[in-house]
Every structure is written in structure tokens, then in C-alpha cells.
Ligand SMILES: NC(=O)C1=CN([C@@H]2O[C@H](COP(=O)(O)OP(=O)(O)OC[C@H]3O[C@@H](n4cnc5c(N)ncnc54)[C@H](O)[C@@H]3O)[C@@H](O)[C@H]2O)C=CC1
């Protein structure tokens with residue numbers, strides 16, 4: 420009988436995801452050999468400090484701090500260190516040495532994807548990254564392959580587990596932001612620097628990747644509008660709850676068609692009010708959900724674990740086994756299709772609904788002044804709720820659809836109006852007309 424073929428795998432990083440990938444690669448070696456048509460042999464794991472005592476049963480002799488030498492011994496490199504450098508240099512070296520690469524590094528791909536995709540294509544290597552968006556949920560391969568024959572109109576969803584976990588705990592348990600972030604970090608959801616999660620940057624990276632694939636266009640990171648959740652107060656969450664809404668950090672990628680017929684792409688990330696009856700409202704904990712709207716297939720929903728070590732390891736290993744099959748059969752990787760090259764639509768032109776909370780003077784004429792200011796900016800009021808406390812009153816106004824540009828001008832005018840003490844908060848409303 421022929422000896423089974425061996426594919427040598429180098430792992431870079433052994434944190435939340437990497438340690439689970441290594442464990443499963445060793446524990447399930449026979450199963451993966453069957454599925455891939457080759458034995459996937461883990462030849463080493465590059466970490467910062469190989470001597471550090473670890474919470475795992477991984478063999479000590481696999482650890483090294485010499486990632487560059489390790490790469491040279493591998494047919495496949497799995498990059499799970501995170502961050503831009505040295506990940507970018509190491510992936511470049513791996514591809515140049517002829518290795519195929521699997522990564523979960525959305526920060527790197529959102530910043531340097533085009534150069535890495537071009538390199539992979541030039542050398543005929545594979546570069547897979549299903550784990551980079553929405554963790555365990557298969558979303559990139561469905562967009563690239565299953566929906567390659569369709570026209571995507573919109574991709575909308577919750578793509579960051581940490582912020583969903585935090586907002587969910589604040590909404591359902593009344594827990595503080597800080598305590599919720601602490602637990603999300605303990606659960607392995609948060610990035611090494613959780614600023615990336617809470618300021619929306621991680622979701623921004625994912626939105627850039629999703630929009631690029633969905634619209635066959637290189638969507639640059641700086642063209643994805645981004646607001647995180649650090650400005651969302653417990654009061655806003657409670658107000659939303661009373662009004663039948665849930666606050667969620669959303670990523671929205673849309674194809675826009677101008678009156679002239681010209682098409683463009685809008686990609687944006689911000690916290691928004693979602694009606695409690697909307698399916699996104701019941702995405703709890705570290706879960707993610709992505710809706711894809713396409714011309715022929717209609718609406719599709721992808722739901723599941725968006726973060727977590729072992730969950731994300733599933734997506735990494737799925738890429739590895741798929742890529743190993745292709746490696747065994749021979750042939751180049753699947754190139755990126757960026758042929759549509761649609762222009763970017765700025766946030767000022769995007770229209771949505773808004774909820775505006777105002778502290779106003781409780782005196783005759785104040786409401787009329789405020790209504791006039793809305794009318795002057797062509798922003799139409801859908802609902803208005805007033806609560807009084809002494810000579811102060813609070814107004815919560817939900818608008819009909821208006822452009823971001825009109826909204827920004829309205830907020831500036833409200834801030835300088837004598838009828839208003841303070842604009843307390845503005846949140847967009849998504850998922851209802
Ligand atoms: N944790 C999660 O739920 C998810 C993570 N990801 C991505 O997966 C990647 C890994 O994430 P985690 O495992 O959570 O990170 P982590 O911070 O838990 O682990 C990173 C590992 O890389 C090692 N490392 C970092 N810099 C290094 C260097 N210069 N030299 C050698 N080793 C180095 C660290 O020592 C650590 O072992 C990141 O790109 C992250 O964005 C993607 C989806 C979900």
C-alpha cells in the first residue's frame with residue numbers, strides 16, 4: 420500500500436484560536452487525513468515565548484520563537500497571531516516560499532488584502548480567511564462561491580461578538596459596560612487590544628472584507644464609516660428597551676443605484692436601534708448574524724458563533740482541509756474577483772431613520788421652535804415622546820428617512836437653538852421603514 424501523502428503545517432500563534440487549532444489538528448489527525456487525502460502534520464508552533472508554561476497539553480517540542488525558519492519547513496502556514504506586523508511579513512514570506520496560507524486576521528486583510536491577494540495569485544498559492552469574518556459562520560465562501568452566480572444587493576448584520584455580548588448583557592441584565600467587556604475578554608471573544616472591538620474597528624475591518632467580496636470591488640478601509648459602542652449609554656439602552664428596540668452594532672454594506680443609473684457601494688458600521696421583532700434583535704451573547712439580500716436567491720441569513728477559540732478554530736480547520744484537498748490535487752488558488760470596481764458612496768449621502776434625544780426648556784413655544792428647526796432641515800418627524808421633570812423636559816424624536824448630511828446639519832442647528840439645553844444622543848434606526 421502507498422504511504423499517505425504528508426502536508427506539513429506550521430502554526431503561527433497559540434492564543435485563544437491557535438491553541439484550539441493545534442489541539443484539534445493533533446486529536447483529529449486521522450479524520451483530517453481521510454477528508455484531505457493527505458496527513459496534516461503539525462511541524463511547529465511559533466509563539467513569543469516557547470518556554471512559557473501553558474494551559475494546554477500541546478507537546479512542548481512543537482513550540483519555537485523562530486517563525487521564519489518554521490515557515491520554510493511548511494507546505495501550509497496558519498497565521499493566528501493577529502495584528503499587522505510581523506503577520507504581514509511572515510505571510511508574505513510564506514507565500515513567496517510556495518506555501519499556502521490560512522489566516523483569521525481581518526485587520527491585516529482589511530489593510531493589506533489587495534497586496535497579499537495579488538502575491539498569492541502571482542505565485543499560484545492559496546490564501547484562505549473564512550475565520551476572519553463572523554468567526555465560525557460560513558459566510559465568505561458562500562459569498563465568493565455559492566453566490567458567484569447572483570447579484571448581491573446588501574449584506575447587513577452583527578459581525579462582532581464582543582460588542583454584541585456587551586450590548587446584550589447591558590440590555591438583558593442591566594450589567595455595566597466594563598463588567599461585560601471583562602467577561603467577553605475572559606471568554607476569548609475580544610481582540611488582544613479590545614479597543615478594536617468597542618470602537619467598531621474590528622467590525623469595520625469585516626465590513627471592508629464583506630463589501631469587497633460581495634460587490635467585486637476593492638472597498639478600502641477608510642471608505643467604511645465607523646462608530647463604535649463607547650458612546651452608547653445605559654440610559655439609551657433603557658430608553659430603547661421601553662420603546663421596543665434593542666441597540667446592536669451593525670455592519671451594513673449596500674449597493675446603491677443613483678437616479679442616473681450609476682452604481683456605488685456604501686459600507687458603514689454603527690450602533691443602531693433594531694425593533695425587538697426583527698431577527699437581529701434576538702442574536703444574543705457572542706453570536707453573529709449576517710443577512711444577505713441578492714437578486715435571485717432573495718434573503719439569506721447566516722447565524723452562529725461569531726467569536727470564541729474553538730468555534731473560530733472550526734472555520735480555520737475548514738479552510739485548511741479544503742485547501743489541503745486542492746493542494747493534493749494541484750492547481751492554483753481561487754483568485755479574488757474585483758472586476759466591478761464600483762465607486763464609494765460617502766456616508767453623508769446614505770439615508771436612514773434616526774432617534775434623537777433632546778433635553779429642552781419646558782416653556783411655551785419650545786416645541787414649535789424645535790418642529791420648525793426639523794422642517795427647515797427637511798427632516799420629518801415620525802414619532803415624538805415627551806417626559807417632564809420640573810422645568811426641564813426630555814423629548815425622544817424618531818424621524819422618517821433622512822440623509823446623514825441633513826441629520827448632521829439638523830443636529831448642529833438643534834445644538835445652537837435657545838429651545839434646547841442639550842442634544843443627549845442620536846442613534847440610527849435600522850430594520851424598519
Ligand atoms: N478570538 C476570536 O474569537 C477570533 C479571533 N480571530 C482572529 O484570530 C487571530 C488570533 O486571535 P486570538 O487567538 O484571539 O489572539 P490571541 O491574542 O489570543 O493569540 C495570539 C497568539 O499569537 C502570539 N503572537 C502574537 N504576536 C506574536 C509574535 N510577534 N511572534 C510570535 N507569536 C506572536 C501570541 O503569543 C498568542 O499566542 C487574530 O487575527 C484575531 O483577530 C478571528 C475570529 C475570532
Ligand SMILES: N[C@@H](CC=O)C(=O)O
Nearest residue numbers: 579580581608610726
Ligand atoms: N474580537 C472579535 C473576534 C472575532 O472576530 C469579535 O469579538 O467578534
Ligand code: NA
Nearest residue numbers: 549552554556
Ligand atoms: Na466565518
